[in-house]
Amino acid sequence: MKMRRSPQTTRVLAEFLQCEKVWRYGYDISRNTGLKSGTLYPILMRLAEHRLLETSWETAEEGRPPRHLYKLTRDGLRYAREQVGATAVQAVGEPVFGGVMG
């Protein structure tokens, strides 16, 4: 099954690439990418479905409920680098103000 490529997904992948090995909280990703929970979670779910994202539960501390954590898998990291790289190349190639490329 193909993974849908969208600017929002690329933003999420780029965010994960900021600290590749670190488990991340959903709210932190939402804050850093500017995506609402209703947009972010379907993306995370799709990534997990394709085995590009792994999930875990935080070890509970006293008085604090455990939180859900997310990290890209090895395949996920490879995919993220490809996607973010492709988007960066595309952005460089696009003319500014709709100008004609020479």
Added chain:
Amino acid sequence: MTLVRRVAMKISGVVVRYASPGCKEWAEGLAREVEFIDGDWAALGWALGSTRVLLDRRGAPMTSHADVAERARRFSESLGNGGSSPMFIVAFVNLIRFVGVASLQQRIAGGVLVITSIYMGFVILSQQRKRQALSDSVGDLTLYCKLELERQRDFLRSGIGRSVRLVGVLFFIGMVFTQKGGLRANPSVTAFGVLVCVLVTILIVRQPRRVQRQIDEVDAVLKEPR
């Protein structure tokens, strides 16, 4: 705790409660975050956004051979259950209900209900499974589950499968328009009906994707060593 925060927590609780088995973990993850969001209104926004998870109706993920075999067993058990008869009963009831009504709108909507339910009844009848798993062994059941899911996917992608989805949507639209006194007479009922129509349409349209996801899950299980 402020009222806004309490409402946010309440909404998150509802989302966790009504999330489909396959989304339960995600709904819980979303709900836990509410407690760590600084602003109350931001927490409410987060909780409202999390209601989108409710639209994703997926079964519990199949992560092992035992899960796949269990699913195959359920397929096998449903063999004897005739699914078309309720649709024919719906058609018959609507035929009697709307044959004599004065309102043209209700008559047309009733006609749509009758035709769509008869069509769906015949398609369900023609699609009833006849094959059973070869044996109760996990290997046979896993293979049976995969074949059954592929059959469903191929059907949904076929012309008849597409037409059934369209007819299913028409059926629910027909239900909205059969209201006594017309749509303007009961605006709240109409709004509710339209909302149900939209939700049902989303579920119907997403059905092939859901089946494909299950096939992918079975494939992933099959790749794992037993």
